Ligand SMILES: O=P(O)(O)OC[C@H]1O[C@H](OP(=O)(O)OP(=O)(O)O)[C@H](O)[C@@H]1O
């Protein structure tokens with residue numbers, strides 16, 4: 668049986684546990700029946716079932732690089748959105764921690780002065796990484812938010828829309844070694860804009876980290892020019908480049924689409 672440690676038990680778990688205790692104390696049915704109800708309500712599914720792979724409360728026994736990628740949710744809203752939502756994995760404490768450690772593995776012997784995260788979802792991983800490393804965090808923002816002097820850089824991202832990225836003028840000094848972090852690199856347009864903002868100020872891009880750096884033209888350019896890190900094991904890379912993960916099949920919405 669696989670019990671979750673107390674620190675990882677959600678409120679729902681405790682509610683179910685209370686219901687089960689009430690049920691146990693009042694039940695006149697057979698002990699076996701009660702025991703199986705208790706198991707299905709309280710104990711987690713084993714990690715080799717599809718349900719367990721997307722479960723936000725179970726942890727596999729072996730946590731190989733990228734195990735948590737199956738927690739990411741498929742796009743349910745169509746072509747105006749990114750093809751998946753990686754942020755679901757941040758809901759899982761162990762997944763978030765392992766993701767950060769996997770991303771930092773290639774940089775463990777490198778010197779980093781500052782971590783920069785890209786608006787908006789890059790702030791989550793970027794700030795978590797800065798905290799892990801004991802470094803400061805620089806927010807690289809989409810235009811229209813920073814109320815101080817900024818440098819700006821236009822770019823086009825996966826949506827095909829023209830956007831502008833900004834950074835404050837008083838943080839980057841020549842020679843400062845900056846680790847750039849974003850949630851994802853699809854076309855590479857966003858990261859290339861952030862790189863320009865850092866380098867125009869004389870900053871040094873110490874590395875680039877994202878959950879996935881796709882093998883798009885722009886993604887490959889970034890990988891060729893900078894030390895990069897992502898969480899995708901090589902055997903899964905083909906799924907990421909084709910924008911469909913087998914793990915999506917465990918999500919109820921995908922099963923509904925399949926049945927329609
Ligand atoms: O490689 P690209 O094609 O440029 O795309 C990557 C960017 O797009 C996503 O952010 P998005 O602007 O969708 O929004 P969010 O971070 O605010 O969710 C992602 O987090 C990257 O920042």
Ligand SMILES: Nc1ncnc2[nH]cnc12
Pocket residue numbers: 749750751752753825850851852853
């Ligand atoms: N957050 C994201 N997830 C998946 N694909 C993306 N493409 C750009 N941003 C993305």
